[in-house]
Amino acid sequence: MRYLPLRDADRTAMLATVGATSIDDLFVDVPADARLAGPLEGLPLHASEMAVERHMAALAGKNLSAGSAPFFLGAGAYRHHVPASVDHLIQRGEFLTAYTPYQPEIAQGTLQVLFEFQTQVARLLGTEVANASMYDGSTACWEAIAMAGRITRRQRVVISSGLHPHYVETVRTMARFTGDSIESEAPRLEADPGDAALATRIDGETSCVVVQYPDIMGRIPDLPAIAAAAQGQGALLIVVVTEPVALGMLESPGVLGADIVVGEGQAIGVGLQFGGPYLGLFGCRSKFVRQMPGRLCGETVDAEGRRGFVLTLSTREQHIRREKATSNICTNSGLCALAFSIHMTLLGGTGLARMAALSHHRARQTAARLAEIPGVEIVNPIFFNEFAVRVPGDAREVVRELADRGILGGVSCGRLYPGHEELAQGLLVAATETTTPEDIEALGTALAEILA
Structure with a gap:
């Protein structure tokens, strides 16, 4: 497809259509102190390729990496x-070049991988169903809150002080556009995770309670007690797991009463990678499945009775009308999900x-x-x-x-x-x-x- 640069008249017409007077109006939500007023100081306007390579290598050499x-x-x-076999397998051409299957039933291999991934995640989280992954743990946390709002038709969200602060900030950012009331506070530096105090904050207007397990301080919250307090008020319990390996020793949140369980899958198969890409995990009770964001792959048989896989649920805006979509997520972290699934298979x-x-x-x-x-x-x-x-x-x-x-x-x-x-x-x-x-x-x- 050719690149056709816009004329000034084209830009003016586009800005007028969206109700903006200038390009700068499109960036008003970005804090002023985070915006650049001009070129970066000290950065040359141009440099040779070799000079840039040397400079970037010198900067990279200042990193103190996890393995060193x-x-x-x-x-x-x-x-x-992460075993070397994980990286070897995800780099096979049929995996590395695969993208979202827009004619899903043709991509049987991709669907089978996602089906196996869902099975592993559901068993790990202790939920009845899991989706085909999300971007990362923080955005999965927000999607769970949005899902709880659709189910309960309430907008008051109570967040445990033990939830990772970056997750809280992600939730607050998204809630600006939905009108949800987010109630959270910083933790205290003590052994008590504050479960008793959390329970007193739940009332009949609460949509959901969000708890991290283990929490940001490493403490183990009493999930059954919190689940009883939340569900007694008609609210849902959302549990966030940032360290999935912990579920190799701790009881799964779904078994302990959680309605929705989300998490970060980075620890299994993905590695640190200086901050990304990562992998969001999402599971819930089967009765809530139609409100679950993302995609769900299912197993079936074809006309000849052979085992096959289908895209069972995909309520996102690429497939249905935008106002009926449960999420604006346009793809899933497929390669990271594959790495997770391979590592989990190797571990058992x-x-x-x-x-x-x-x-x-x-x-x-x-x-x-x-x-x-x-x-x-x-x-x-x-x-x-x-x-x-x-x-x-x-x-x-x-x-x-x-x-x-x-x-x-x-x-x-x-x-x-x-x-x-x-x-x-x-x-x-x-x-x-x-x-x-x-x-x-x-x-x-x-x-x-x-x-x-």
């Missing part, structure tokens, strides 16, 4: 070992349980080592593979000093919750099966020296 240092970062993105139920047990064991070892350091307090003694500690002073400074020593020692609560000085001493530390005893000792030794 003791690594204790978590807070929604976790380092687990036993392998996932072993990975979870080893991650938990390494985390317990890490907590025990840090507890030996004067001034360090383990905030929550019950956790899966991530826990909060309180350190003397500002944890952000501690993280920087650890990084200067070549150790990625955790995520400071001050970074996640700027402006909440009561959380400034909090440090989130995560460990997985990739954490070695040598890594733990390096962290313990360095932290003791920094705090001495």
